[in-house]
Amino acid sequence: xxWLWLLASWLGVSCQPEADLExxxxxxxxxxxxxxxxxxxxxxxDTLRPRxxxxxxxxxxxxxxxxxxxxxxxxxxAGDSMIFQTGTMLSDPEGQWLGQSAMGxxxxxxxxxxxxxxxxxHGTYTFRIYQHMRINPVPSLEEIGLAIR
Numbered sequence: 001x002x003w004l005w006l007l008a009s010w011l012g013v014s015c016q017p018e019a020d021l022e023x024x025x026x027x028x029x030x031x032x033x034x035x036x037x038x039x040x041x042x043x044x045x046d047t048l049r050p051r052x053x054x055x056x057x058x059x060x061x062x063x064x065x066x067x068x069x070x071x072x073x074x075x076x077x078a079g080d081s082m083i084f085q086t087g088t089m090l091s092d093p094e095g096q097w098l099g100q101s102a103m104g105x106x107x108x109x110x111x112x113x114x115x116x117x118x119x120x121x122h123g124t125y126t127f128r129i130y131q132h133m134r135i136n137p138v139p140s141l142e143e144i145g146l147a148i149r
Contacts, residue, residue, distance in 0.1 A: 024145035077123025
């Protein structure tokens with residue numbers, strides 16, 4: 001029977017799309033002030049395949065809000081840029097965290113910021129992600145990151 005579990009585990013892992021990039025940036029003192037951008041760079045080599053760009057959030061169970069609003073500035077190698085906003089729900093209406101917890105009171109959640117995005121040029125793109133909440137700094141956030149699939 002152990003081989004069935006092993007086969008099921010292998011199939012589950014092999015069906016997950018591989019990430020082109022997956023980065024988590026720790027936040028100092030578990031806080032995210034307005035003035036601190038989370039900066040992630042991505043070197044693109046493929047202008048044909050569409051990608052999903054996901055915001056990754058790791059927070060503690062003490063996070064006092066149901067959501068997190070962010071603002072992201074994306075700058076390309078040709079000097080072009082775009083800005084987009086996201087609002088990520090971190091808990092359901094009853095207060096249950098939506099993220100996965102593998103380490104006690106820490107929860108990790110991924111939310112799609114842009115679906116089917118095509119990078120226009122080869123080269124390095126820079127993502128600058130800012131918190132866009134009404135409170136400064138936002139408490140109980142451990143890491144903010146980005147995944148490109």
